[in-house]
Amino acid sequence: MSSHNILSIAGSDPSGGAGVQADLKTFSALGGYGMTVITALTAQSTTGVAGVQEVPADFVALQLDTLLADARVDAVKIGMLATPEVIGAVAKAIDTHRLPHVVLDPVMVAKSGDRLLAAEAIDVVRSELLPRADLVTPNLPEAAALLGEDEAGDLDAMRAQAGRLLDLGARRVLLKGGHLGGDTSTDLLVAADAAPQVFTAERVATRNTHGTGCTLSSAIAALRPQRPGFDAAVRDAKTYLTAALRHADALDAGHGTGPVHHFHAWWPTGARG
Ligand SMILES: Nc1ncnc2c1ncn2[C@@H]1O[C@H](COP(=O)(O)OP(=O)(O)OP(=O)(O)O)[C@@H](O)[C@H]1O
Ligand SMILES: Cc1ncc(COP(=O)(O)O)c(N)n1
DSSP states (O other), X not given: OOOOEEEEEEEEXXXXXXXXXXXXXXXXXXXXXXXXXXXXXXXXXXXXXXXXXXXXXXXXHHHHHHHHTTOOOSEEEEOXXXXXXXXXXXXXHHHHTTOSSEEEOOOOBXXXXXXXXXXXXXXXXXXXXXXXXXEEOOBHHHHHHHHTSOOOOSHHHHHHHHHHHHHTTOSXXXXXXXXXXXXXXXXXXXXXXXXXXXXXXXXXXXXXXXXXXXXXXXXXXXXXXXXXXXXXXXXXXXXXXXXXXXXXXXXXXXXXXXXXXXXXXXXXXXXXX
16 A cells, blocks of 8 residues: 655744654654645744744645645644634635645644744634644643633543533544643543543653654544544554653753654554554
């Protein structure tokens, strides 16, 4: 079988831990062929974001239309979008090119606390992108911002908020519980037409968690064309992320919150599909 083309629409992180750099490493490790449309440059390291240079929306549209006039895309991961105008360009491309398996990571704030999405753009993510995504993967602060509510503090509150995100028009929601703390890290997958599923992994004792959200969403996009449904793709993506976290301390990529390790030798060939 020919390989799958996986497109990342996201920002650039020079430190290689998040953004399109993390996405490409993930796609390759999981057997996909990676493509990118870059929405913003960041000046960023493991210690934080020094600046953001947004790409004009019409140039994001030109990147998308040029690529998609030529190449088949089998799944899409959307990350940092920066402005309402860029969100509009991406929403239009999803419709025009009928993009399949769209995984939306609604990136708002970097782990370092720096803003990666204009505050006024949250309404546009809710109205333009949530209904167009096949799966949206918010962390707890992002879910709270999309709903205009306080952050969930336990699994019951996560269930309720995930349900309200479906009410807003999302097809499927993977609400990530990484911010809850504890010995395990638990995420909740809900869909309008299926029973909720809980995915729990050991919490890896590392400070190197830069790009965990980027890695999980791009692993889901890479695996979805190789799996029968999103539940199997999410299960295996979480296994991949947990292994990448376990190997993170082998890297020496800066002095702050370091990246996870996309070292594909530990990912069994059979699991690539
Ligand atoms: N220390 C850890 N050990 C194992 N899994 C973790 C750990 N930290 C986070 N995770 C998992 O990583 C994924 C992303 O976590 P989180 O909820 O922190 O999302 P995020 O804040 O969007 O990530 P990012 O800050 O990279 O955007 C989730 O599946 C979460 O359960
Ligand atoms: C370009 C880009 N995209 C996404 C993130 C979020 O990742 P994190 O929350 O781990 O900082 C980031 N820091 N930079």
